[in-house]
Structures are given as C-alpha cells and as structure tokens.
Amino acid sequence: MTRIIAGAAGSRRLEVPKSGTRPTSDRVREAIFSTLDAWGFVEGTRVLDLYAGSGALGLEALSRGAAEVTLVEKHPQAAQVAGRNARTVSEALGGGAHAEVIRQTVQTYLETVAPAPRWDVVLIDPPYDLGETELSANLRALVPVLAPDAAVLVERSSRSPEPGWPDGLGLVRKKAYGETVLWWAEPAGEVDSTASGSAPR
Template structure:
C-alpha cells in the first residue's frame, strides 16, 4: 500500500499502477522529505516530479506545503492514476484549511517536457525516479535539460538502483550527498553555478 506519509493529506491512500512502476517505499520517501524539510524546501516551493509513476513523491510534496507540483508521466494508464491521486490529495488539502496549491499532470516523456519547458518558469525542487532500464545517457540528457529551469538554490534528487553508477552531472549541477537505503540510492545535487 502506498500512502501520503505526512502533511495536510497525511495517511491518504494512493492508487499504484499495476505494472511498469516501482513505488518509492515509505522509509525512503520519509528520508527524502526529512532532507528537503531540513533544507527548507517544503513550504511554498515549486516541485517537478519527473517519471511520476503513481505521483507519490510530488503529491507528498504537495501535502507538505509545496505551492505547485508538475507530475510528468508518459504512460497513459499511469498518468490517469496520477491524475486521480492528485485530485484526492488536492481535495484533502482543500478540506484542511491550507492554501490551495496547484498540481498539473503532464502525459509526455520527461525529455520532451524538459526540452519544451519555458526558461522563465523556474523550479525549486526536481525529483527524478526513473525506471531501472533508463540508460545513463538518457538520464544525463534529462539532467542537462533540467539545469536551466532550476532556481539558483534548487535541490535535485535522483533515485536509482544501488547497482547504478553515479549520474553524470552537467555543468551547473554538483553532487552534495549520496545515501543508500538497501537496494535504493538517493543522489542529491544542487546548483553549482548559473546556467544560461
């Protein structure tokens, strides 16, 4: 069972696609959001959830106070599930008295989204939990296209299988932390310089 861990929609159960996704465990999600909270990246932030799957990462951010979340998922069935989950989370938040955030589900590939993203719209947090079979070259292309649409103090998370190598960070992003949780590794990066 996948659920929202904390915040205005805490304990709300989420649908998960029957196949093709690998939901982040509660333990790892709690570690991700403890880190973001300690860095001041929960309240009022703009969050990208790339390779959204069920939307659990982005919707957790929404529950915890993000002002806007874009959930990018190319598989039609998964995108429908993300949309239903987002509606449930937004309904729970609106009933909590918290300010109404925005959530947008975009059914397209991550690379297509990043290549077309307006450069004047900047994001505070990017969460990438790509499929295990995504090549290192594809991930590097994602990160290269992502760097110009991040705020100067943005945080970037890449969640990968423990056997995967460290992502290839483009100019403008630098690794700040690596943490393993069983078969999962979290790679945290931040802006290292202004990217034009």
C-alpha cells in the same frame, strides 16, 4: 496501494499503477522529505516530479506545503492514476492546492517548457533500467529551468553508477538505503563524488 505519509493529506491512500512503475518505499520517501524539511525545501516551493508514476513523491510534497507540483509521466495508465491521486490530495487540502499532470516524455517536457528558472525542487525517480545516456540528457535539459538554489534528487538502484552530472549541476550528498541510493545535487556546484552530508544553498 500506498499512502501519503505526512502533512495535511497524511494517511490518504493513493492508487498505484498495475504495472510499469516502481513506487518509492515509505522508508525512502520519509528519508527524502526529512532531508528536504531539514533544508527548508518543502513549504511554499515549486516541485517537479519526473517519471512520476503514481505521483506519490510530488504529492507528498504537496501535502507537506509545496505551493505547486507538476507530475511528468509518459505512460497513459500511470498518468491517469497520477491524475486521480492528485485530485485525492487536492481535495484533502481543501481544493486550493495545485498539482498538474503532464503526459509526456521527460526529455520532451524539459526541452519545451519555458526556459526560465522556476523549479525549487526536482524529484527524479526513473525506471532502474533507464539508460545512463538518457538520464544524463535529462539532467542537461533540466539545468536551464532550475531556480538558483534548487535541490535536485535522483533516486537510483545501488547497482547503477553515479549519474553523469552536466555543467551547472553538482553533487552535494549521497545516501544509500538498502538497494536504493539517493543522489542530491544543486545548480552551479562542482561534482564531488565523496559528498555525504552537505546541503544545497
């Protein structure tokens, strides 16, 4: 089991799939949302959680005031768990919060969603064994559906290389937490592999 850390659904327990997922630790999740809160990227935003697993990242955003959250997860069991967790959080928020679970591959979803700028925050926490070519394809397909000032997070193992940023998406911050590295990017920025603390805008 894991839990929502803060916000209106804070301390609510969430299910975790029995296998096939790697939940983000509470420490790293708190770091992610401290950054987003500092940048003003949570309340009222539209959030896309790719490789959602239990949905804990996206649902943390919903608890903290995101207007809309979409969880994309291809594995049937994990998608079912994410759906139950979404209902748990929505009920804690009075039933008005909107969280949608899409059972599809990330690439298929990104290639078929309406090609208009829409996502303010994108959280990408793929399996550590996901190939760099597939991750790069995901990032290329993501660019057309981002809001102009969006924040994009890629969570990877410290043993993984820097993601291959496509044209239209550039690095603004890198931060390591033990075996986990958080890569933050924004639309239309130039890649800067030495970035360590700048914020999107």
